[in-house]
């Protein structure tokens with residue numbers, strides 16, 4: 001099953017100038033339905049939101065109450081400016097032109113909550129049918145009392161906690177292959193043996209090159225290790241897949257979980273257009289092999305797998321997602 005959040009979130013409607021192609025979801029859908037031999041032809045494979053939304057109570061299982069409440073009150077504009085990093089140190093705007101906005105940032109916040117609900121729904125579908133891919137989700141930079149890297153809240157941990165609270169799962173793995181380290185997920189689950197995290201990411205660069213203490217002088221939560229971290233330095237692309245395989249072998253030593261979330265970033269792609277991902281340049285073939293390794297590793301073990309889109313920026317970000325889904329759905 002593929003889940004789709006119709007319309008997506010188009011940041012340009014809010015005056016935000018970040019190069020997430022607003023149509024990458026549509027491009028994936030177009031690729032899957034194109035041609036007479038469409039893999040999706042005739043099959044019941046696509047679903048929209050089912051109304052199971054994330055609410056305050058779900059957010060409060062994961063995030064600090066004062067932080068959550070900012071989003072629901074007059075502090076929402078400033079919250080979104082922080083999370084989307086729209087202000088320079090001198091107070092001027094960065095990648096943000098309020099004059100070009102058609103909608104206020106509070107509408108973006110509301111849409112964001114609905115969007116992150118898809119991650120929970122993806123988990124429910126994976127538990128029912130073994131596999132689900134959500135064309136959204138993967139906000140792995142959401143932390144306890146702040147967000148960064150365009151992640152207001154952490155949808156992955158929020159979904160796991162909701163599934164646990166309703167008794168659907170006890171334990172979970174998170175396999176994160178986005179180019180950026182899954183720092184929020186690692187920090188939010190660091191003390192919880194029920195959640196095992198694996199992150200394969202750029203060895204250097206954001207968020208790992210941020211200061212080692214936060215603004216309040218606390219040890220930086222973005223440096224909290226995952227259960228298994230696999231850093232890949234510039235020029236080590238040929239080592240990527242062997243290291244992923246070894247890491248999965250290590251992960252398999254943990255008790256079998258009830259569900260796995262795969263944070264399937266396309267931003268390690270050599271054609272990604274976000275400047276901060278330039279040090280990791282996997283080919284399309286390597287990305288498709290990456291995803292196949294993970295998919296078959298989980299399928300062999302009959303572990304329900306919930307996949308999330310996460311990063312992937314620019315005109316060709318849709319290609320790895322479409323390639324993986326075409327191959328998987330054709331089986």
Ligand SMILES: [Zn+2]
Pocket residue numbers: 178179180265267310311312
């Ligand atoms: Zn990323």
